[in-house]
Amino acid sequence: MKLWLIGAYGIVSTTAMAGAKAIEREIVDRTGLLTTVDPFIEIESIIPLDFEFGGHEIRMLPNAFVACREHWELNKHFDSEILIAVKEDLEKISALKGTALNCGSGIRELGNIQTLEDGGLTLKEIVRNLMKDMKNFADKETVVINVASTEALPKLNKKFHGSIEGFEEMLDRDAKEFATASMLYAYSAIKLGLPYANFTPSVGSSIPALKELAKEKNVPHAGNDGKTGETLVKTTLAPMFAYRNLKVVGWMSYNILGDYDGKVLSARDNRETKIISKDKVLEKTLGYSPFSITEIAFFPSLVDNKTAFDFIHFKGFLGKLMKFYFIWDAIDAIVASPLILDIARLLLLAKKKGIGGVVKEMAFFFKSPMDCEIVNTHEQFQILKEWFVQLAKA
Numbered sequence: 001m002k003l004w005l006i007g008a009y010g011i012v013s014t015t016a017m018a019g020a021k022a023i024e025r026e027i028v029d030r031t032g033l034l035t036t037v038d039p040f041i042e043i044e045s046i047i048p049l050d051f052e053f054g055g056h057e058i059r060m061l062p063n064a065f066v067a068c069r070e071h072w073e074l075n076k077h078f079d080s081e082i083l084i085a086v087k088e089d090l091e092k093i094s095a096l097k098g099t100a101l102n103c104g105s106g107i108r109e110l111g112n113i114q115t116l117e118d119g120g121l122t123l124k125e126i127v128r129n130l131m132k133d134m135k136n137f138a139d140k141e142t143v144v145i146n147v148a149s150t151e152a153l154p155k156l157n158k159k160f161h162g163s164i165e166g167f168e169e170m171l172d173r174d175a176k177e178f179a180t181a182s183m184l185y186a187y188s189a190i191k192l193g194l195p196y197a198n199f200t201p202s203v204g205s206s207i208p209a210l211k212e213l214a215k216e217k218n219v220p221h222a223g224n225d226g227k228t229g230e231t232l233v234k235t236t237l238a239p240m241f242a243y244r245n246l247k248v249v250g251w252m253s254y255n256i257l258g259d260y261d262g263k264v265l266s267a268r269d270n271r272e273t274k275i276i277s278k279d280k281v282l283e284k285t286l287g288y289s290p291f292s293i294t295e296i297a298f299f300p301s302l303v304d305n306k307t308a309f310d311f312i313h314f315k316g317f318l319g320k321l322m323k324f325y326f327i328w329d330a331i332d333a334i335v336a337s338p339l340i341l342d343i344a345r346l347l348l349l350a351k352k353k354g355i356g357g358v359v360k361e362m363a364f365f366f367k368s369p370m371d372c373e374i375v376n377t378h379e380q381f382q383i384l385k386e387w388f389v390q391l392a393k394a
């Protein structure tokens, strides 16, 4: 299958590319991939684990190998033999120039960006270019996933974001202050009939106008914001307190991270989008809102290592307060990138089986699942399994 990645030279994207090619070359096993174990392994006969990559970027580098090596030099996030083995494959992948429209002040931290002002193009021209690039690459087995930096929260507007006509009027009127890059990418993909996933917390396809478009075109889409680290642990552990009727009175999550993602998130407007995405899960899991602190801070020397410190204060029998602490210390790209390959395969399966609109059953992969109030990981996994088994049989 083909996979078009927005933010193609980022660490999640290039690690997904390197991992997929290393698996194809049989130099690594498939650990970390959900679609290679029972019952999901059934997908193999319908959509083999065989990827061709392309994408959009705003940091213009010669190819995906150069981007991957840049991340690798900072992080050493996998064995150097793997990087050498996939060199030729990644050198063949060159991203095309995307748009950085209204991505927030954090994007300037990335440096070396040629597309911040979009060269005076109108919204319609930007969309036309994005669609042309995707169309040239795509075939019937293509999925688009947004793994670009988190953009700032946009000014949401009922008229321009509430319906397809409104959205298209925004494009016609070149009302740039209401459009963000992630919306334009999502619109372009869905309009072309390509399944789309939003792995970032950016709005992407989650505005009503694009949900309507996806329904109308019968295109499956899913998001938002990959659930990979602290939130994954949080939404797996929090149900335990609920199951045992233990009352969580306070939950502090302090996340420190480096790399480009950390740099972008050190800008207040970009960080806000992420904190909202992380914060909602406790209330949804527990059914009430305990006192909570959620912080994300840039810590340069950690590079792509993300460390989360969580402190939970909870009340038990006879009103006794007790404490629980955990530390999650993971390599972000290593936990995130296999999900990209899984999400791509499952969205393509959904398309092949005639499913359109938000695929709520894929909530398992996301921190802020679209149109789904269930954030409990155990329940989400059950729902995903049942959905998959039915779909594979259909």
Ligand SMILES: NC(=O)c1ccc[n+]([C@@H]2O[C@H](COP(=O)([O-])OP(=O)(O)OC[C@H]3O[C@@H](n4cnc5c(N)ncnc54)[C@H](O)[C@@H]3O)[C@@H](O)[C@H]2O)c1
Pocket (backbone or CB within 6 Å): 006, 007, 008, 009, 010, 011, 012, 013, 056, 057, 058, 059, 098, 099, 100, 101, 103, 107, 110, 147, 148, 149, 150, 151, 181, 182, 199, 200, 201, 225, 226, 227, 228, 229, 259, 260, 261, 332, 333, 335, 336
């Ligand atoms: N790593 C994880 O565990 C994880 C989990 C959930 C969500 N995410 C999200 O995934 C995204 C990617 O994470 P990453 O660690 O790879 O970040 P990264 O900074 O390494 O990569 C992001 C890439 O996107 C590019 N980019 C920025 N704006 C763009 C635009 N408008 N169009 C095209 N390209 C653009 C950047 O130049 C960069 O190459 C982030 O939004 C992050 O919040 C990551």
